[in-house]
Amino acid sequence: MLLSELLYTIPIKSVSGITDIEISKIEFDSRKIELNTLFVAIPGTQVDGHNFIQKAIESGATAVLCERFPEVLIDNITYILVENSAKCMGIAAGNFYGNPSRNITLVGVTGTNGKTSIATLLFNLFRKLGYKCGLLSTVQNQVEDEVIPSTHTTPDSVKINELLSTMQQKGCIYVFMEVSSHAVEMQRIAGLTFAGGIFTNITQDHLDFHLTFDNYIKAKKGFFDMLPKTAFALTNADDKNGKVMLQNTAATKYSYSLKNIGNFKGKVMDCGLFGLQMDVNGQEVWFKLIGNFNAYNLLAVYGAAVLLGENSENILTILSELKPPPGRFEQILAADRRVGIVDYAHTPDALQNVLETIKDLREGNQKVITVVGCGGNRDKGKRPLMAKIACELSDIVILTSDNPRNEEPEDILADMQAGVSITQKRKVFQITDRREAIKKAAELAGSQDIILVAGKGHETYQDVKGVKSHFDDKEELGLAFKA
Numbered sequence: 466m467l468l469s470e471l472l473y474t475i476p477i478k479s480v481s482g483i484t485d486i487e488i489s490k491i492e493f494d495s496r497k498i499e500l501n502t503l504f505v506a507i508p509g510t511q512v513d514g515h516n517f518i519q520k521a522i523e524s525g526a527t528a529v530l531c532e533r534f535p536e537v538l539i540d541n542i543t544y545i546l547v548e549n550s551a552k553c554m555g556i557a558a559g560n561f562y563g564n565p566s567r568n569i570t571l572v573g574v575t576g577t578n579g580k581t582s583i584a585t586l587l588f589n590l591f592r593k594l595g596y597k598c599g600l601l602s603t604v605q606n607q608v609e610d611e612v613i614p615s616t617h618t619t620p621d622s623v624k625i626n627e628l629l630s631t632m633q634q635k636g637c638i639y640v641f642m643e644v645s646s647h648a649v650e651m652q653r654i655a656g657l658t659f660a661g662g663i664f665t666n667i668t669q670d671h672l673d674f675h676l677t678f679d680n681y682i683k684a685k686k687g688f689f690d691m692l693p694k695t696a697f698a699l700t701n702a703d704d705k706n707g708k709v710m711l712q713n714t715a716a717t718k719y720s721y722s723l724k725n726i727g728n729f730k731g732k733v734m735d736c737g738l739f740g741l742q743m744d745v746n747g748q749e750v751w752f753k754l755i756g757n758f759n760a761y762n763l764l765a766v767y768g769a770a771v772l773l774g775e776n777s778e779n780i781l782t783i784l785s786e787l788k789p790p791p792g793r794f795e796q797i798l799a800a801d802r803r804v805g806i807v808d809y810a811h812t813p814d815a816l817q818n819v820l821e822t823i824k825d826l827r828e829g830n831q832k833v834i835t836v837v838g839c840g841g842n843r844d845k846g847k848r849p850l851m852a853k854i855a856c857e858l859s860d861i862v863i864l865t866s867d868n869p870r871n872e873e874p875e876d877i878l879a880d881m882q883a884g885v886s887i888t889q890k891r892k893v894f895q896i897t898d899r900r901e902a903i904k905k906a907a908e909l910a911g912s913q914d915i916i917l918v919a920g921k922g923h924e925t926y927q928d929v930k931g932v933k934s935h936f937d938d939k940e941e942l943g944l945a946f947k948a
């Protein structure tokens with residue numbers, strides 16, 4: 466594609482060089498340049514992409530999109546100066562792939578918890594309603610049956626447009642995607658046209674990146690601020706910040722609620738180990754998902770499907786058959802009836818919801834043993850809070866590792882221990898090795914006791930110092946139960 470076509474609608478401050486040159490790739494990493502690449506220089510959290518302009522040119526880049534020109538401009542290279550290169554890369558990526566988001570119905574889901582659950586349920590629901598669909602999620606990306614591994618909850622803007630383009634070519638009508646706060650802040654969704662946006666909830670997470678809760682709210686709100694007039698914006702009326710999210714949106718506003726007034730009203734009638742019985746806008750339905758928090762996810766899915774024009778009864782009939790995505794409240798039973806639950810709760814709010822659900826479900830003298838850790842190089846403020854919640858709602862807690870990344874596992878555990886009160890110390894074990902921690906939990910559990918292994922859910926690796934080794938909580942729990 467010609468560079469001039471790629472730059473269509475990009476607010477350009479200045480150009481040096483010619484724009485009628487052929488571009489075959491857009492790339493923001495100087496290590497991945499091919500011949501005739503447009504290199505986009507982005508200031509990052511670790512380094513500034515502007516430092517790699519020279520290297521990108523040496524590797525074959527013929528055009529550079531940047532926020533400041535290098536001191537020396539090279540002949541035959543075109544430099545385009547813009548205010549925000551990440552944002553402009555999103556627009557260029559859209560142009561490069563023919564703006565696929567305009568030709569499909571793209572629905573985004575944002576919020577601290579519940580994005581994967583809602584996006585995946587919508588994907589499965591709409592496929593069963595007879596549409597070809599795509600999914601961009603933390604667990605995996607999917608084009609109908611084809612699975613494309615995902616590296617992020619929301620990929621970069623070039624990858625998103627590439628995936629959307631493939632989805633469009635394969636005939637997808639609907640695409641459901643997670644929109645992380647990182648993605649909004651880093652302009653990964655710039656230039657996309659959404660048909661709808663859904664807000665789940667906002668509680669503490671990612672303050673390592675956003676620094677303040679206020680910034681975190683603003684990042685999520687940024688998604689609704691960019692929705693067009695034609696889109697719907699569906700919020701959770703029971704979340705303190707549900708209204709704030711839609712304050713400045715041009716989209717048509719709707720809400721769902723279990724406790725307040727809303728367009729989509731739900732009431733939990735019963736919640737057991739086999740599912741939820743709910744009243745949804747006056748219709749009584751059984752769902753296979755467990756826990757009050759999933760009542761919110763189901764209502765959001767129901768609301769979005771109605772807003773997309775589907776028949777209420779059809780939606781509820783199919784939804785009642787759907788299962789949660791992998792690693793979300795997944796149960797593993799031992800032969801002697803010890804109960805294992807693997808759940809992706811990796812925020813204080815999620816852990817509290819899951820443990821409260823377990824508390825409501827357990828009978829009489831069933832003990833609850835929680836195995837939990839906190840990620841390295843992530844929000845440190847979550848650590849004591851998660852340990853505190855685990856202690857308050859469990860009989861035994863085993864603090865362990867969850868992707869320590871480049872931090873010392875013991876340092877993370879020390880941060881968690883700060884949330885354990887003196888009286889709670891006696892029920893807390895600290896076992897750095899997650900495999901050993903799970904084994905210990907299985908040993909301590911008696912028949913019918915419940916073991917919650919929280920934080921990693923579907924993940925199949927443990928990231929230690931940048932090396933990802935195979936590790937799967939479900940597998941480990943299964944083995945520990947057989948030992």
Ligand SMILES: CC(=O)N[C@H]1[C@@H](OP(=O)(O)OP(=O)(O)OC[C@H]2O[C@@H](n3ccc(=O)[nH]c3=O)[C@H](O)[C@@H]2O)O[C@H](CO)[C@@H](O)[C@@H]1O[C@H](C)C(=O)N[C@@H](C)C(=O)N[C@H](CCC(=O)O)C(=O)O
Pocket residue numbers: 493494495496506507508509510511512513514515517603616617618619620621645646647648674
């Ligand atoms: C904090 C964060 O999100 N960082 C992402 C970001 O990296 P960065 O801005 O820090 O990049 P950097 O290393 O400072 O480099 C700046 C620029 O220089 C370029 N560069 C760098 C080195 C070089 O030799 N040449 C070169 O051109 C880089 O390509 C980049 O464009 O851009 C990279 C490329 O897209 C991402 O891989 C990287 O994700 C890291 C790995 C990450 O862990 N991200 C997590 C926190 C994340 O995004 N999570 C969210 C939310 C999770 C959820 O709650 O679900 C997600 O959406 O997944």
Ligand SMILES: Nc1ncnc2c1ncn2[C@@H]1O[C@H](COP(=O)(O)OP(=O)(O)OP(=O)(O)O)[C@@H](O)[C@H]1O
Pocket residue numbers: 576577578579580581582583603618643665666758759761762792793794808809810811814815816818819922
């Ligand atoms: N609506 C909800 N409210 C609160 N907690 C929830 C909700 N839905 C799911 N959870 C909890 O959060 C965990 C993660 O759920 P899910 O993967 O759907 O969230 P996510 O927003 O996609 O997370 P991530 O930010 O990692 O992508 C679940 O395992 C469960 O413990």
Ligand SMILES: N[C@H](CCC[C@H](N)C(=O)O)C(=O)O
Pocket residue numbers: 618811839840841843867868920921924
């Ligand atoms: N999307 C979240 C996932 C956290 C999952 C947990 N297992 C961890 O590694 O901290 C993040 O990147 O912060």
Ligand SMILES: [Mg+2]
Pocket residue numbers: 580581582602603604618643
């Ligand atoms: Mg997710």
